[in-house]
Amino acid sequence: MTYAPARERPNAIVAVLALAGIVVSLMQTLVIPLVPKLPELLGASASDTTWAITATLLAAAVATPTVGRLGDMYGKRRMLLFSLGMLVIGSAVAAVSSSLAPMVVGRALQGLAAGVIPLGISIMRDELPSERLGSATALMSASLGVGGALGLPAAAFLAERADWHLLFWASAGLGAVAAVLVLTIVPESAVRTGGRFDLPGAVGLSVALLCLLLAISKGADWGWGSALTMGLFGAAAVVLLLWGWWELRTRQPLVDLRTTARRQVLLTNLASVVFGFAMFAMSLVLPQLLQLPEATGYGLGQSMLAVGLVMAPNGLVMMAMAPVSARISQARGPKVTLMLGAAVVATGYGLSIVLMSQIWELVLVSSIIGAGIGLAYGAMPALVMAAVPVSETAAANSLNTLMRSIGTSISSAVAGVVLAHMTLSLGSATVPTQDGFRVVLAVAAAAALVALGVASFLPGRRPSPVRTAAQPVATAAQGT
Known part of the structure; x- marks a missing residue:
């Protein structure tokens, strides 16, 4: 059985896959406005309710590499539909929960959908003509930020003005819509490795x-x-x-370590860990600065809804940078794009150390950081796919996504340690100091510079491995 990229509905395929990515990132964002209220809503202690976040993280870590490999073996669309199904079921379980245990179960099931974005990128490699692949994969990577940009203010608005269960019903509904669109529009790729899991x-x-x-x-x-x-x-x-x-x-x-050890794949994954670290620092610091009371001398005393509106431009800039990232990669190579993204992120964090006293300043620095992340996230799939066989695309992209997740987890831990040790008393409460926030931002800037250094050791530009219409197609049995 031969295989050639589908060329009839590339725009529709890209739109549906990007929507699926946005829905998954929305799911990850929806719970953020609820975190301070979860102890009251679920009748549990604050330390116990953190499992509603931790469960999603752990489930995503387990699912991402496994689902990617299963996608390469048994069909990427099939596993994409499975992931969206888990999102719908998990959202519904969380929507009917009123205690901690079902909420944790629902959030864990939602976490199993984390493989949607790498699977979507892999489907694009199989189905799109070569001239569309760069911009499409950059858009798919940026969908992570777009979902957060749209989800945070919407979730904050609903959490403040409606029943919080509605957030999860909305997530279930959007996941169902995305699954139906994938089923009707996205074709199943014939590129499979087969074999035993x-x-x-x-x-x-x-x-x-x-x-x-x-x-x-x-x-x-x-x-x-x-x-x-x-x-x-x-x-x-x-x-x-x-x-x-x-x-x-x-x-x-499950993971071909010999392929993973190739310089281009290894260094891209290492840069992904560092980028994941740098990206998440902004999400940890800016909301706290916006919400802390003005009595601290540096807090801006804003509501959660205002936080969402301030953070929204970050994700929208990420989306706007997707085609820019693709053009730079096409002209100069994805290595240059990744290095440029790292430099922009480092600049944004450097500015944030001194620009944190006004709302417009936070909008500016978050937008600059978003621009850098959009450039870098658009380049990473191109670097990975240029160095792995077509038959291992989903597994390789999933591993790269996992590396970013590990980076964000480390970022959360490091920021937590710094902010817990640099505090001041405000009435009966203890809050992080301004210097504590500056230390976290400085560490994030340093991480972006490390990513820049790592990216500089990547191989130079090489011809794209993507199939063109003139190239012979591969057989499904060969998988390449």
């Missing part, structure tokens, strides 16, 4: 990621030097070593 590899990687991310996300609560936290870090290291040994010896590994 590496179950031991999937279990081993899942256990290692669960131990690592659980230690990172809960270490501040349990104590970084506690036996539980250190035990989880140690277990993650041991399991990762055993997993790597297995993956190098099995015939059909």
Whole structure:
């Protein structure tokens, strides 16, 4: 059976896949306005309700590489529909919950949808003509920011003025719409690897990621030097070593470590970790600055709705930069685009250290950071796909997405430690100091510069590996 890219409805395919990405990022954002209210809403302690966030993170870490590999083997659209189905079911479970346990279950099911964006990028590689691929994958990557830009103010508005369950019903409805559109418009790719799924590899990687991310996300609560936290870090290291040994010896590994070790893939994934770290710092600092009371001398005393409106331009700028990223990559290569994105992010964070006293200043710096992230996120899929076989596209993109998630988790932990140790008393409350925020922003700027340095070691521009109409098509059995 031969395969050639579909060329009849490329615009519709791109629009539907981008919508699916936006819906997933909306799901991740919807709960943010509820976090301070969850103890009251669910009748649980503040430390326990953080599991509503942690469960999504852990489920996403487990699902992303596994679903990517299954997509390469059994069909990317099939796994995309599975992911959207989990989003719908999880949203519905959360929508009917009134206590902690069902909320955590619902949020975990929602986290299983995290593979939608890398799967969408992989489908684009299979289905789109080469001249459309760069801008389409950049748009798909930017959908992460677009969903946050739209979701945060909408969620804040609904949380303040309506029943909070409506947020999750809206997520379920949007997920169902996206699934129907995928089913009717997006074709199933014939590019598959076949073979047997590496179950031991999937279990081993899942256990290692669960131990690592659980230690990172809960270490501040349990104590970084506690036996539980250190035990989880140690277990993650041991399991990762055993997993790597297995993956190098099995015939059909979950992750082809030899491909992953190629300089272009390895350095892109390393840059993704650092970018994930840098991106999330803004989401941790700016909302707190906006919401802290003016009595602190640096807080702006704004509502959550105002926070959403201030942060919205960031995601919209990310979307606007998608075609720019594609043009730069086409003209100069994705390495240059990634380096430019890192430099812009570092500039934005550098400015944010001194521009934090007015709302317009925060809008400006978040937009600059969003522009840099849009450039970089558009380049990363191009770098990964240029270095891996077509048959491993979904797995490779999923691993790259996982690296970003690990970066955001580390960012949250580092920022939490800094802000917990640099505080001042405000009445009966303890709040982070302005210098604490500046330290976090400076660390994020330094992380962006590290990403710039990592990107500089990437190989120079090479011819695109994307098929053109004149090139011979591959067979499904070959998978390349």
